[in-house]
Amino acid sequence: MSENLKDAMANCDEPFVMEKIQEMLDSGISAEVIVDVCNAGMIALGERFDHGDAFIPDLMLGGMIMKKVMLKLQPLMTSENDNAASRKTIIIGTVQHDIHDIGKDITAMVFRSSGFNVIDLGVDVSPEQFIEGIRIHRPHVLGMSLLLTTCYKSVMDTMEAIRNANLRNSVKICVGGAAASELMAKSAGIDFYAKTAIEGLTWAAVNS
Ligand code: B12
Missing domain, CATH: 1.10.1240.10 (Methionine synthase domain)
Structure with a gap:
């Protein structure tokens, strides 16, 4: 019971x-x-x-x-702030080989409800898909969700691809999910580790 x-x-x-x-x-x-x-x-x-x-x-x-x-x-x-022109954009996705989507969906929901324009790339998102997303949508923030420790490499590969595409300075990057940590964020060159969706939002609202 x-x-x-x-x-x-x-x-x-x-x-x-x-x-x-x-x-x-x-x-x-x-x-x-x-x-x-x-x-x-x-x-x-x-x-x-x-x-x-x-x-x-x-x-x-x-x-x-x-x-x-x-x-x-x-x-x-859901936000009452419907002024699309003034919205900041976040691209979010669960990293390659990881299909957990609940935390990502909650994070998307929390950002949306706070007035962000949210582009959700889904799960198992490859570095190339993240790059394409940045090029098309020019987001203020990119968020990666990581639930499996076996997918650390996907995060590292995504960061390397972003640097190689000369896009690193165009976007603030955060990571969240059960397999993420402050230490791994630091060693990957990620701006912020969010323990919760709300923590991510609070950081993004001020830093993007
Ligand atoms: C449900 C679940 C599944 C479901 C997923 C369903 C779905 N639609 O997502 C299914 C059954 C598919 C699954 C499969 C597997 N799973 Co699983 N799963 C879980 C479980 C129990 C819950 C995850 C979850 O939804 N939590 C609730 C959400 C709300 O929490 P969250 O994701 O952490 O998100 C919050 C924050 O972290 C943050 N956040 C998350 N992402 C982001 C991103 C950004 C940008 C920001 C700002 C914030 C943020 O915001 C959220 C709200 O605050 C976890 C246990 C755990 N401790 O996480 C195991 C867990 C993640 N799974 C695990 C494993 C091993 C697997 C499998 C490999 C099992 C298997 N042998 O097949 C497969 C892998 C499949 C794959 N390739 O991805 C392990 C991972 C261990 C590890 N060290 O890597 C865990 C930790 C379980 C365990 N304790 O062993 N799983």
């Missing part, structure tokens, strides 16, 4: 999750706070997987529940 929203996410208890979210919304708790709690639940699900207490189908189910949650909460986080 789930006792709270975080537990329910970690246990893939969808009926409890949806019911609890409605209850929290009704009592005036913001969508942003609810997303944070669900995020903590997904991390706890990953820990269960680590300990052999949850398996790939559970991760998939957790992912599907999180997407449902986002569909419900996204409209409540």
Whole structure:
């Protein structure tokens, strides 16, 4: 039996999750706070997987529940700032060989709700696709999402490709996701490591 929203996410208890979210919304708790709690639940699900207490189908189910949650909460986080001309642009994508998209989607949602123009390149994004995205959209910010430690090389390759294309000075770059860290960001020459989507937004709003 789930006792709270975080537990329910970690246990893939969808009926409890949806019911609890409605209850929290009704009592005036913001969508942003609810997303944070669900995020903590997904991390706890990953820990269960680590300990052999949850398996790939559970991760998939957790992912599907999180997407449902986002569909419900996204409209409540949508910005009233519709002045497209004054918007800053962010290009975001999950790096090559990594298909995790929940954190990226939440980050896109958070930036969008704050008035950014968001270009979402999707998952498994190659260095060449990031380069093409920069050339076409001229973003203020580029965000990479990285969930697998085996994909560090994709981040390094993307940074090298950006430098080789002489585009490094045209864009601020941040990285986030469970496999990212301040140290890896520094060694890759990335401007900022964001522990959460909100941290990334706060940084981007001031630094881009
Ligand atoms: C759900 C899940 C899956 C689902 C993904 C579904 C989907 N549509 O995304 C499925 C089942 C497909 C999956 C597959 C795999 N997974 Co998986 N997965 C997870 C799990 C449980 C949750 C991830 C998640 O969605 N978290 C919730 C989101 C909201 O959190 P988040 O991504 O960190 O994002 C937040 C911040 O980090 C930040 N953020 C994220 N990106 C960005 C980007 C920017 C620019 C900014 C500013 C911020 C930001 O914002 C978000 C909100 O604050 C994690 C556990 C974990 N600790 O992360 C394992 C985990 C990432 N997976 C893991 C593994 C091993 C795999 C597989 C290799 C398993 C396998 N043997 O096949 C495959 C790899 C597939 C591939 N090629 O990518 C490992 C990785 C271990 C490692 N050291 O690399 C983890 C850590 C589980 C574990 N503890 O072992 N997985």
